[in-house]
Amino acid sequence: MAIVLGPNRYGKAENRIVRIYRDTPRHEIHDISVSTALRGDFAAAHLAGDQSLVLPTDTQKQTAYSFAKEKGLLSIETYGLDLAGHFVDHVEPVQTARIEIEEFAWERVVIDGSEHDHTWVRRGQEVRTAAITVDGSGQDQRTWVVGGLKDLVILKSTGSEFTGFMHDEYTLLEPTGDRVMATSLDAGWRFSSTDVDWEAAYLQIKQILLRQFALVHSLALQQTLYEMGKAVLEACPFIAEIRLSAPNKHHFLYDLSPFGVENTNEVFHAADRPYGLIQATVLHDDAEDAGPAWDSYTGLV
The missing domain is CATH 3.10.270.10 (Urate Oxidase;)
Incomplete structure (x- = not known):
């Protein structure tokens, strides 16, 4: 061979x-x-070390x-x-x-x-x-442009729940109807044109992402990401698709009962690792093929 x-x-x-x-x-x-x-x-x-x-x-x-x-x-x-x-x-x-x-x-x-x-x-x-x-x-000649942001840390103290999930013999997690939801969002959006006001587009998309995170009553982080991406595509016809990556920055209710203190959803342990990592792509069903748009070189973008 x-x-x-x-x-x-x-x-x-x-x-x-x-x-x-x-x-x-x-x-x-x-x-x-x-x-x-x-x-x-x-x-x-x-193959030959020829730098010509x-x-x-x-x-x-x-x-x-x-x-x-x-x-x-x-x-x-x-x-x-x-x-x-x-x-x-x-x-x-x-x-x-x-x-x-x-x-x-x-x-x-x-x-x-x-x-x-x-x-x-x-x-x-x-x-x-x-x-x-x-x-x-x-x-x-063909051109692909992907804009985006990374490390956007956002948190909401209510308006999020996680219930009805699958259980097996290893499941310990308790359902909750009211939880802190926090993430460090990475998002990239592929433009369908280069005739764009780049600065205005960035500010508009960031604001849409933040607005949806705040206003959507979340039944799951997956649902929130989809609604965020959907809102961007609806408002910005120059975007073909958006990809979102969101670690779930878990906040666990801390047990204060050993001290005789009632914790009414107010004091939490912010866990660093491990974390759930949720990723989603939202796109127009007739979007042009992405080609090498997402072929990352450094892994940083």
């Missing part, structure tokens, strides 16, 4: 880039981690930094499209480019009631993400 080289790609992972706009006295900051990955006919590099068709990963890094100035870094989706398009269109051996981006948010420090023009504090609510894949050239 022959041994052959299978699918392969290479790139520069997690380049930390900060772009500060200084056009006015009120500066703007954009802080990202960007990873690049290239596919093409790189068999000779693997290999664009160094250091060159990919330098391009990413330079594009933060040349092309700008106002929206991570636009920046990623520019970067992926460059590698595919201008580096002959490259057939497919994948760009994965995380954006870290900052908010202005408030001094005497006013936002400071050039001082910020890191805002830790969530990390915004984007993954851009460009394949081919000319009229046959």
Whole structure:
């Protein structure tokens, strides 16, 4: 039986880039981690160590930094499209480019009631993400854009229950009609177009996700995720599908009876591990095939 080289790609992972706009006295900051990955006919590099068709990963890094100035870094989706398009269109051996981006948010420090023009504090609510894949050239070129967020920690103190589940000889969990529901949400949404206001879309989708988490009376985290995804698709015709991943951050009622104290659903143990992990995809039934849109490179996006 022959041994052959299978699918392969290479790139520069997690380049930390900060772009500060200084056009006015009120500066703007954009802080990202960007990873690049290239596919093409790189068999000779693997089989014979021939680097003649290999664009160094250091060159990919330098391009990413330079594009933060040349092309700008106002929206991570636009920046990623520019970067992926460059590698595919201008580096002959490259057939497919994948760009994965995380954006870290900052908010202005408030001094005497006013936002400071050039001082910020890191805002830790969530990390915004984007993954851009460009394949081919000319009229046959295809593009996929996935926006998203990760580590969005949300909790509701009521409006959630878990009853009627299957039991067997190993089941110890008691049903509950009123529980704390908490998660650290990761979500990615695949755009059906690149003609999108990326900033407005992100804010709209995040708000829909939070609204549904709050308002849906949850019979199961699975149900909540579906309702969240469904609401995004109903409100945003430019989204083909959304994928949601939610660890169930369990909050167990703590037994205070040994101390003669009644615990009326008020004191909980927040369990770290293990945790239930619920994942769901919600999509239009006629959505175009996702192709390589979800083919993660770093595993971070």
